[in-house]
Amino acid sequence: MSWTEITILVDKAKTGDREAFGELVVRFQGSVYAMALARVRDPIEAQELAQEVFVHAMRKLPQLRDARCFAGWLRRMCARMAINRMTRKGPIFGTEPEMLDGFEGDFRTPDELLVLAEEKAGLHAGLRKLKDLDRSTLEAFYLRGRSLKQMAREFETPVGTIKRRLHVARARLKDVLEGREPGTGAESMAIQKELKDKKRTKQLALAV
Incomplete structure (x- = not known):
């Protein structure tokens, strides 16, 4: 999808076109999740945060003046909501995400750039510690924004298997980050037990 197409979708979504916004979610869900994971360091919380970001973005999208700034606006929203989420768990008080919703562009302070670089470095270092299959699965979905169907074609594997691989790989990445x-x-151990139980049940069913 080109940036021109993304701009068109943003303009449509600003008028309340849910289908256009859904296309934007598909395009950016991987990068938003990756950024959320780098900040909260927990796959489940990162999923929840990513969902909150898109819900918030849908509500605030009409305030975005320039559709070309959508990607940077979405990244800043994710960063601020992550800070706000972590603030609720600690003594540090952060800025409410709504305060930056009206600002477009891609400006970041030196401190923000340093934090972002450290988070990205930590995430990529964690990915490098995973096995090739786990790493390639996570990178395809979260960093390159591939859909489950696209991954099924690329990996020549059923969609159900791709879902299972993502589930397992996320848990293993969480282990590494912690x-x-x-x-x-x-x-991870619970997932492995669940998979073994399913495999055993399937074997028993085939043996009957």
């Missing part, structure tokens, strides 16, 4: 070996955390 300083554990991939697959050794409680969530």
Whole structure:
């Protein structure tokens, strides 16, 4: 999808076109999730944050003056909402995301650029510690913005298997970001047990 097409979708979405906004969500969900994950360091919280960002963006989109600034506006919204989310869990008080909704462009302070660079470096370092299949699955979906159907074609694998791989890979990445070996955390162990149980049930069904 070209930036011209994205601008057209933004203009349509600003008028209340839900289908156009849905296309924008598909295009940007991977990058928003990746940024959210780099900040909150928890796959489940990152998913919740990404959903909140898009809900907030849909409500505030008419305030965006220049459709060409949508990507930067969305990134800043995600950053501020992540800060706000973490603020509720600690003593530091942050800026409400609504305060920056009206600002377009891609300006960041040196401190913000440094924090963003550190977060990206930490995320990519975590990805490098994963096995090739886990890393390529996460990168395709969250960094390159591939849909499940596109990944199914590229990996020559059913959509259901892609979903399962993402589920497992997210848990392993969480382990790495929290300083554990991939697959050794409680969530990873639970997923592995669930998959083994499903496999055993399927084997028993085939044996009957």
